[in-house]
Amino acid sequence: MIENRPWLTFVSHATLLTGIALVALPVWMALVASTHPASAFGVGHIPLWFGDAGAETWGAVLFDKAGNGVDVPVWFMMLNSLIMALGITFGKIAISLLSAYAIVFFRFPFRNLCFWIIFMTLMLPVEVRIVPTYEVVANLDLLNSYTGLTLPLIASATATFLFRQCFLSIPGELVEAARMDGAGPWRFFFDILLPLSRTNIAALFVILFIYGWNQYLWPLLITTDDAYYTLVMSIKRMLSVTDGDIAWNQIMATTLLAMLPPVAVVIGMQKLFVKGLVDSEK
Amino acid sequence: MTVTFPQKGLPWLLLLPQLLITAIFFLWPAEQALEQAFYQEDAFGLSREFIGLENFADLFSNPLYYQSILTTLVFSFSVAIVGMSVALLLAVMADRVIRGKLAYQTLLIWPYAVAPALAGVLWWILFDPSMGPIALWLKSAGVDWNHYLDGSQAMILVVIASTWKQISYNFLFFLAGLQAVPRSLIEAAAIDGASPFKRFWTIVFPLLSPTTFFLLVVNLVYAFFETFGVIDATTKGGPGQSTTTLVYKVFDDGFVGLDLGGSAAQSVVLMGIVGLMTVIQFRFIERKVQYS
Numbered sequence: 167m168i169e170n171r172p173w174l175t176f177v178s179h180a181t182l183l184t185g186i187a188l189v190a191l192p193v194w195m196a197l198v199a200s201t202h203p204a205s206a207f208g209v210g211h212i213p214l215w216f217g218d219a220g221a222e223t224w225g226a227v228l229f230d231k232a233g234n235g236v237d238v239p240v241w242f243m244m245l246n247s248l249i250m251a252l253g254i255t256f257g258k259i260a261i262s263l264l265s266a267y268a269i270v271f272f273r274f275p276f277r278n279l280c281f282w283i284i285f286m287t288l289m290l291p292v293e294v295r296i297v298p299t300y301e302v303v304a305n306l307d308l309l310n311s312y313t314g315l316t317l318p319l320i321a322s323a324t325a326t327f328l329f330r331q332c333f334l335s336i337p338g339e340l341v342e343a344a345r346m347d348g349a350g351p352w353r354f355f356f357d358i359l360l361p362l363s364r365t366n367i368a369a370l371f372v373i374l375f376i377y378g379w380n381q382y383l384w385p386l387l388i389t390t391d392d393a394y395y396t397l398v399m400s401i402k403r404m405l406s407v408t409d410g411d412i413a414w415n416q417i418m419a420t421t422l423l424a425m426l427p428p429v430a431v432v433i434g435m436q437k438l439f440v441k442g443l444v445d446s447e448k
Numbered sequence: 449m450t451v452t453f454p455q456k457g458l459p460w461l462l463l464l465p466q467l468l469i470t471a472i473f474f475l476w477p478a479e480q481a482l483e484q485a486f487y488q489e490d491a492f493g494l495s496r497e498f499i500g501l502e503n504f505a506d507l508f509s510n511p512l513y514y515q516s517i518l519t520t521l522v523f524s525f526s527v528a529i530v531g532m533s534v535a536l537l538l539a540v541m542a543d544r545v546i547r548g549k550l551a552y553q554t555l556l557i558w559p560y561a562v563a564p565a566l567a568g569v570l571w572w573i574l575f576d577p578s579m580g581p582i583a584l585w586l587k588s589a590g591v592d593w594n595h596y597l598d599g600s601q602a603m604i605l606v607v608i609a610s611t612w613k614q615i616s617y618n619f620l621f622f623l624a625g626l627q628a629v630p631r632s633l634i635e636a637a638a639i640d641g642a643s644p645f646k647r648f649w650t651i652v653f654p655l656l657s658p659t660t661f662f663l664l665v666v667n668l669v670y671a672f673f674e675t676f677g678v679i680d681a682t683t684k685g686g687p688g689q690s691t692t693t694l695v696y697k698v699f700d701d702g703f704v705g706l707d708l709g710g711s712a713a714q715s716v717v718l719m720g721i722v723g724l725m726t727v728i729q730f731r732f733i734e735r736k737v738q739y740s
Contacts, residue, residue, distance in 0.1 A: 169638055178541040179548075185538045186555045189615065192570035195581065199573075214581070265466040272459035273452050280463055283470055289726050290474045293673045293695045294718035297702035297711050298480035299473065306472075318473035321466055341451040351453045380563035382677035383699075398563045402681050405569065414573065421566050428561035436554060440620060443560075 193422070200224065200419040219415065227419040236392050236403050240420055243397040248427070250315045250385070250396055251378035257320030258374050259367060266329035267355055271341070288323045292384055300387050310391040319384060324446050325370055332366045333359065369442035372435050376428040397424040478719065484712035503713035512689060513697075513714075520672065520693040523607060527675070528667035531611040532660070535618030540648065542619075543626040553623070560616040564609075565677030571609040572682045595683070599690025602683045606691050609682070610675045618663055625659035626652065665729050673722065694718060 201220035202213050228241050236243075268274075269281055292299055299318065308314030336359070344354045360367075385399040395403075401424065404417055432439050485503050489496040507513050542552050559567070574582045575595060583593040595602040629652055637647045676695050679685060685692035685700055692700065698718065702711030 171644070174644060175545065178544045181541045182538060182545065182552050182556075185534070185541075186552070189556060189559055189612065192567075192574055192612070195574055196570055261465040261469070264462040268459035268462035271452050272455065272462075274456060274459045277459075280467065283475075284466060287470055287474050289723045290478050290719065291673050291722060293676055294698065294722055295477045295481050295715050296699050297708060297715070298477035298484065300703075301480065302473065302477050317469065321469040321474060326466065338451040345451070345453075351455060351458060354453075376561050380561075382563060382565045382680070386680075387703075398565055398677075401565055401569055405681065414579075417569070418573070421569050425562045425566050428563075429558045432558050432561040433554060436557070439557075443617070443620060444624065 193425075196418040196422055200415050200422065202415055204413045204415050223415045223419050227416050227423065236395060236400055238392045238395060240397065240423055243395050243400050244423065244427075246315075246394060247379055247396040247398065247424075249312055250381065251375050251427075253312065253316035254319050254378035254381075255371055255374040257316055258322040258325050259370060261320060262322050262325035263329055263360075263363070263367075265326050266333055267359065269326075270330055270333040271351070271354075284321070284323050284326050286323075287321050292319075296383070296387065303388055309388050310394050312394070314388050315381075315385060315394065315396070316378075319378075319381070322374075325374070328366060328370060328445055329363065332363050336362060365438075365441070366445065368435075369438045369445055371442075372431055372439045373442035373446055375431055379428045481712045481715040481719070484708055485716045487709055489708045499709070503709040504716075507710060507713050507717070515689055516692050516694055516697045519603075519689070519691065520695075523603065523610075523675075523691070523693055524668050524671035526603075526607045527610045527614065527671040528664055530607065531614045531667060532618050532622075532663055534611070535615045536622050536656075538615070539619050539622035539626055540652075542623055553620075556619050557616040559613050562613055563677060564613060564675055565681040567613040568606065568609045568678035568682040571605060571612065575605050595687075597687055599687055602687060602691050606675070606678050606683060609678050610671060614667060614670055618667070621659055621663055622656070625656045629655050662729075665725065669722075669725050669729070672725075694721075 198213060198216055200223050202217035203219040203222075227239075229239050231237050231239055265280075265284060269277060303309060303314055303318060308317070340358065341354065344358055349357065380398055381396065382399050385394075385396045386402065389395055389399070397420070401417070401421060404420060486498060486500060487496045488499045488502070538556060542549060542556075545552070562570075574580045575593065577583050577594040577596065586593045593601060595605045633651055633655075634647055637651055642650070672693070673695055675693070676699070679691055679693065679696050680699075683691040685696050694714065695718065698711050698714045701707045701714065705711075
């Protein structure tokens with residue numbers, strides 16, 4: 167603190183609290199809405215304080231079929247989301263660790279070319295090549311499968327760069343010492359490189375889990391079978407009711423359940439999350 | 449210079465998974481988009497004919513495409529500027545306070561984890577014209593809110609939902625930037641009698657410009673490519689074309705309109721844009737590394 171200005175400190179706290187309140191507002195309203203029976207929304211406003219139908223709504227949402235053409239309950243879709251998120255996370259970390267290892271610790275022809283090919287993926291997000299990517303996945307018969315949900319998304323330039331950066335900071339003496347002690351490339355990888363990259367892997371895990379869980383466009387394109395629906399994309403199907411008779415309390419509870427795991431990860435592993443965000447700032 | 453292993457075949461084996469996935473799921477579709485952009489295909493994919501640059505000519509003579517470019521620019525810059533202003537204000541305040549800094553940070557960063565589609569749904573309901581508390585409050589204040597009919601209101605809604613999610617990211621980077629400003633500079637200015645307000649605009653804000661520029665690029669990329677969920681789950685590009693961004697249009701023309709050639713031509717244009725933005729981003733990072 168440079169100088170003591172009590173009113174300025176007061177303004178700071180007040181601004182922050184207002185900011186927090188505004189940021190939390192939609193989630194608060196959703197939480198309140200999910201504790202009222204569906205009939206409460208017909209009268210023309212969303213109630214402002216908790217009702218007493220919470221347990222009923224949340225139970226129904228979690229365990230009954232979601233409805234509107236979705237024949238699986240929310241817990242099942244959460245499981246699908248979890249499989250997809252973990253598949254993408256572990257896949258990205260594994261293949262990026264291997265590529266970074268190859269690029270940093272070996273010399274071979276076209277090494278730079280390989281690096282640039284991986285770099286290209288940054289310039290080709292799924293969003294800009296939606297139709298042809300769908301066609302490729304359809305040709306490979308990967309629609310409606312866990313492989314289709316995860317595999318096409320696990321190439322990662324960001325993760326490869328991050329691990330490359332991390333490996334480059336490892337002193338050459340360490341490699342030499344390991345080689346003198348007779349460690350081959352695999353032993354070096356598992357006994358030295360992996361333990362040294364532990365924090366980086368953990369930080370990246372947090373970021374990638376959020377990325378994987380929150381996928382929307384991709385599952386929307388390639389799943390038509392509810393056995394593979396993920397929770398985030400199913401929100402759209404639940405909202406697309408034509409007769410205007412939407413069960414808002416259930417939609418709100420589903421939305422909250424869909425955001426709960428990644429939000430819990432961010433709050434529970436705040437330090438790693440911040441590190442991951444700063445490291446992967448592309 | 450890093451010490452290396454002598455094996456010749458092993459590195460290829462290590463790179464194989466990444467290269468295979470990149471080739472199959474990134475380069476092949478990109479090549480297909482490039483190829484398709486020069487053909488006209490019927491909706492069933494039975495026949496196609498080479499038409500050269502006609503898809504591009506159609507695209508750039510279509511007023512709807514220009515409208516979509518304008519929509520994207522308005523949307524992206526609104527998201528970037530609103531989000532960064534709010535985040536900067538909060539970060540400056542959080543940098544000032546001593547008590548409860550970490551608690552404030554925790555309570556401000558969690559929206560980053562919310563999927564764009566869910567952020568859209570949450571705000572969509574708060575603004576629902578018949579029952580949303582904000583819409584009803586606006587009505588009592590004399591604003592006739594109905595984003596189902598009014599294009600600019602629909603735009604405001606998707607901007608709010610997209611910005612809400614991105615404030616946490618901007619906040620974290622601004623806070624880190626603020627903490628890197630040398631205390632001695634600020635103390636010197638304080639001793640010379642500069643007010644906190646003056647110190648911010650003449651010392652802190654200029655020193656933050658690398659962070660600001662970096663965040664501007666990141667926010668534009670986010671608004672361009674990652675807000676598909678916000679739009680698709682709420683306005684679906686409407687009413688009319690008022691919230692159809694370029695990315696939404698690729699999807700809409702390709703999957704709903706089944707205009708494969710047109711959609712492919714748009715993909716090619718977008719690849720150019722994203723390539724350009726990536727280059728800007730990387731050149732900037734390089735510079736930051738050199739001078740810091």
